[in-house]
Amino acid sequence: MNVSDSAVFKIKDSVDLFLTDDEYVTAYYMNSRKRREFHVSLDTVRLLESIDGHSSVGDIKSLMLEANSVSPESTERTLESLQALKIITEVPREDVLSPSDSERFSRQINYLAEFFENEAEGQRAQNRIASTRIAILGCGAVGGNIALELAMAGVRRLVLFDYDTVSESDVSRHLFFRSGDVGMSKVDSLAEQVHEIDPKVHVETIQAALRPQDDIESLIESCDFIVNTMDEPYIGYTSAKISRACVKHNKPHYIAGGFDAHLASTGELILPHITPCAECYARYFKKSLKGWKPSHHPVEDRSLEIGGLSPMSLFSSSFAALEILKFLSGIVDMEKSYKPRGEWLFDGMTLSYLDVKRDPQCPVCGERAVL
Amino acid sequence: MSTNPKLSPSVSVVPLGNGIIEFFMTNTRRQVRLKTQDDAILKIVNGLDGSKTAEEIAHAQGYTPSSVKSLLAYLSQHGILDNAEPKEDFESYDDFRRVISFLQDYSTSHEHLIQMWKRLRDSRVVVVGLGGVGSWVACTLIQTGVRHIVLMDPDTVDLSNLHRQFGYRKIDLGRPKVDALSERLRLYRGDLDVTSICRPLDEHALEDALGDERIDLVVNCADKPTVDQTSTWVGEFCMPRGIPHIVGGGYNLHLSLIGQTVIPGKTACVRCFEKQLEVDNQIDGTRVKKLQVANRKVGSIGPLCALNASMVSMEAIKVLTGCTEPANVNRRGEFDITTMDVSYRRFDKLPDCEWCGPHGKYYSG
Numbered sequence: 001m002n003v004s005d006s007a008v009f010k011i012k013d014s015v016d017l018f019l020t021d022d023e024y025v026t027a028y029y030m031n032s033r034k035r036r037e038f039h040v041s042l043d044t045v046r047l048l049e050s051i052d053g054h055s056s057v058g059d060i061k062s063l064m065l066e067a068n069s070v071s072p073e074s075t076e077r078t079l080e081s082l083q084a085l086k087i088i089t090e091v092p093r094e095d096v097l098s099p100s101d102s103e104r105f106s107r108q109i110n111y112l113a114e115f116f117e118n119e120a121e122g123q124r125a126q127n128r129i130a131s132t133r134i135a136i137l138g139c140g141a142v143g144g145n146i147a148l149e150l151a152m153a154g155v156r157r158l159v160l161f162d163y164d165t166v167s168e169s170d171v172s173r174h175l176f177f178r179s180g181d182v183g184m185s186k187v188d189s190l191a192e193q194v195h196e197i198d199p200k201v202h203v204e205t206i207q208a209a210l211r212p213q214d215d216i217e218s219l220i221e222s223c224d225f226i227v228n229t230m231d232e233p234y235i236g237y238t239s240a241k242i243s244r245a246c247v248k249h250n251k252p253h254y255i256a257g258g259f260d261a262h263l264a265s266t267g268e269l270i271l272p273h274i275t276p277c278a279e280c281y282a283r284y285f286k287k288s289l290k291g292w293k294p295s296h297h298p299v300e301d302r303s304l305e306i307g308g309l310s311p312m313s314l315f316s317s318s319f320a321a322l323e324i325l326k327f328l329s330g331i332v333d334m335e336k337s338y339k340p341r342g343e344w345l346f347d348g349m350t351l352s353y354l355d356v357k358r359d360p361q362c363p364v365c366g367e368r369a370v371l
Numbered sequence: 372m373s374t375n376p377k378l379s380p381s382v383s384v385v386p387l388g389n390g391i392i393e394f395f396m397t398n399t400r401r402q403v404r405l406k407t408q409d410d411a412i413l414k415i416v417n418g419l420d421g422s423k424t425a426e427e428i429a430h431a432q433g434y435t436p437s438s439v440k441s442l443l444a445y446l447s448q449h450g451i452l453d454n455a456e457p458k459e460d461f462e463s464y465d466d467f468r469r470v471i472s473f474l475q476d477y478s479t480s481h482e483h484l485i486q487m488w489k490r491l492r493d494s495r496v497v498v499v500g501l502g503g504v505g506s507w508v509a510c511t512l513i514q515t516g517v518r519h520i521v522l523m524d525p526d527t528v529d530l531s532n533l534h535r536q537f538g539y540r541k542i543d544l545g546r547p548k549v550d551a552l553s554e555r556l557r558l559y560r561g562d563l564d565v566t567s568i569c570r571p572l573d574e575h576a577l578e579d580a581l582g583d584e585r586i587d588l589v590v591n592c593a594d595k596p597t598v599d600q601t602s603t604w605v606g607e608f609c610m611p612r613g614i615p616h617i618v619g620g621g622y623n624l625h626l627s628l629i630g631q632t633v634i635p636g637k638t639a640c641v642r643c644f645e646k647q648l649e650v651d652n653q654i655d656g657t658r659v660k661k662l663q664v665a666n667r668k669v670g671s672i673g674p675l676c677a678l679n680a681s682m683v684s685m686e687a688i689k690v691l692t693g694c695t696e697p698a699n700v701n702r703r704g705e706f707d708i709t710t711m712d713v714s715y716r717r718f719d720k721l722p723d724c725e726w727c728g729p730h731g732k733y734y735s736g
Contacts, residue, residue: 011664011667013664013667013668013669013670014669014670015664016661017661017662017664018659018660018661018662019659019660019661019662020658020659021658025662026659030625030626045662048662049662049663100530103530103531104530104531104533104534105531105534106531106668107531107534107535107668107669107670107671108534108535108670108671108672108673109670110668110669110670110671111626111670111671111672112670112672113670114670148537149673149674149677152533152534152535152537152673153534153535153672153673153674154534168465168466169465169466169467169468169469171466171467171514171559171560172466172467172468172469172470172514172515172516173469173514175510175511175514175537177514177558177559178558178559179558179559179560179561180558196540196541196542197533197539197540197541198533198541199541264400266711291387291388292385292387293385293386294383294384294385294395295383295384295385295386295413295416295417296417297378297380297383297384298377298378298417298418298419298420299377299378299380299420299421299453300420302380303380305380305468305469305472306380306381306397306398306469306472307380307381307397307398307469307470307472307473307474307475307476308469308470308472308473309398309469309470309473309515309685309688310510310511310514310515310684311511311515311680311681311682311684311685311688312473312681312685314507314511314677314678314680314681314684315678315681315682315685317674317677318674318675318677318678318681319674319678319711321673321674321677322672322674322675322678322708322711323711325672325674326708332708332709337709337710339710339711342711343400345399345400346398346399346400346685347399347401347695347698348698349629349682349685349686349698349699349704349713350713351711351712351713
């Protein structure tokens with residue numbers, strides 16, 4: 001490690017430091033919730049107190065020399081150790097982002113940066129989020145929330161796809177619901193609100209339904225990431241169709257929502273040829289639900305009457321948004337740490353995951369898949 | 372029953388063989404199983420489309436009306452029958468039919484379902500702190516049917532809030548959060564009763580503003596000066612008044628915390644938690660000091676705040692409707708963003724607690 005005199009350091013924002021008997025420092029790492037203790041000299045304590053995120057290493061070296069008679073070499077060595085212990089981090093010299101974006105996303109950049117070696121990586125991660133073009137297919141309770149949450153987090157290129165208009169009973173599920181928008185197309189209402197939060201988001205709207213004969217491949221090809229929450233005719237059908245096209249074009253995607261799953265399901269991130277695809281899930285359910293065959297429900301249009309709860313939709317959408325942001329920003333290696341679909345239970349507030357693996361026989365992403 | 376029996380839209384009827392019928396409640400993932408002697412019951416259940424009276428069903432299957440009625444009573448008690456009929460009995464049914472349908476999984480009768488809905492509609496909730504968690508909590512509670520809400524926050528909307536706090540727009544920058552958010556809430560429903568209090572939470576804030584007005588729940592999403600301090604103040608207001616309160620979690624400096632629900636007199640109180648955490652930390656204040664970090668700005672990410680808020684609101688709905696017991700009593704949780712797992716740690720209601728113990732100042736018998 002080589003510390004330049006012009007470099008600026010700061011104490012990592014996620015680290016709490018406690019001093020015991022003026023000779024032990026306990027570092028408490030908030031993100032991992034771990035703690036480490038080490039012996040320090042009073043000079044190190046003074047050095048820690050002088051690291052303010054503005055003074056350069058040169059300034060700090062002079063200060064330590066003048067006020068505490070510590071040699072510049074010794075100060076440099078201590079800085080190196082503190083950096084290795086992930087207690088301090090270098091402040092980027094130049095902002096990758098515009099000043100207003102740096103301010104708007106400052107807290108999030110900070111959060112992201114904690115996963116990397118330095119602050120500049122946090123800004124680059126924010127840039128990756130901003131430049132991703134994402135299609136949200138289905139803008140209902142879960143899809144609409146995901147669109148808002150991603151736009152708030154800094155996704156700047158969105159394609160919103162939904163045929164429906166805002167109706168009075170959406171009040172209980174769609175975060176973006178406004179009583180004045182009843183009758184307006186969902187994609188337009190959503191686009192307007194995204195712009196009210198952040199005018200820099202470029203939103204394309206497509207007011208259409210997905211029909212069996214529709215070709216959605218060109219839309220998928222034009223995007224970097226696809227979110228499917230369309231539940232008409234049903235989530236299984238739209239997911240099979242969309243996931244197949246995404247695997248073909250090697251597009252990462254997320255399946256969420258579905259009229260009878262939106263209450264409890266986490267949905268799942270699909271990375272073609274790495275995670276199970278929608279077809280692998282379908283094959284898994286075909287096996288695991290063998291013999292579990294619900295009778296035909298006597299009430300027609302039950303899907304219109306089935307329960308919905310805003311906080312449950314918010315759970316599903318936030319889970320999805322978090323997984324998507326982890327993937328886009330690169331703070332977690334999702335190729336290794338992806339989760340299969342999980343289920344959240346309202347009663348016990350517990351979360352459990354299915355044991356779904358890639359199916360080697362899968363006709364879409366398996367060994368003998370022909371696309 | 373004045374209307375014809377109908378199967379709840381949330382219920383899937385699954386014949387498992389050997390005469391066992393499973394009723395799977397889609398909303399809550401609850402399951403009820405019934406052992407039957409013959410196929411007639413399955414036929415009856417699968418025919419509950421609301422077009423026939425109990426007598427007609429009995430006649431068609433060759434049963435006595437009283438035996439069919441006792442079957443229907445059983446199904447109603449378990450929320451398997453559509454307890455929402457007749458719908459005219461519910462205030463604002465059409466707008467909130469999905470919430471009512473959700474609550475139906477917990478209902479034991481039509482009257483019980485009406486009662487849960489009425490409790491929610493009449494309840495008054497205080498949300499303290501309208502930031503990363505509180506803003507989402509307020510919106511989702513209004514969306515679920517809460518009509519009376521008190522918002523407390525001293526801050527104005529800042530550009531750096533917009534990535535994680537819901538309900539604020541760019542043109543709201545500089546406006547008090549209580550004003551901007553109450554305006555957003557009224558866009559959901561025009562008939563809301565919103566009380567805005569633009570001041571920081573401190574020792575007297577809740578008492579000054581609300582005195583002994585009826586409050587059904589306080590949600591604490593404020594973390595200034597510290598979560599422990601704001602939770603203590605909220606506890607001190609709620610305990611003598613018997614008001615349930617939720618420690619929101621998702622705070623600055625502890626983003627992954629899932630806070631506890633406190634039911635005064637029944638569960639561990641804020642002080643019980645604090646005492647058990649003190650033992651844990653074993654921090655001796657005379658020997659340890661915190662090193663002050665200059666210009667600290669703590670990281671945060673919106674969907675994690677919203678995820679936390681969703682959990683707070685779910686607990687709030689349990690407290691307000693009484694549909695089921697809140698789950699986060701005597702425990703608090705931690706959400707791990709890397710593994711996406713939730714873990715909980717148990718806390719006890721301490722018998723020697725100086726707040727809620729038998730000799731405590733808020734002991735209520």
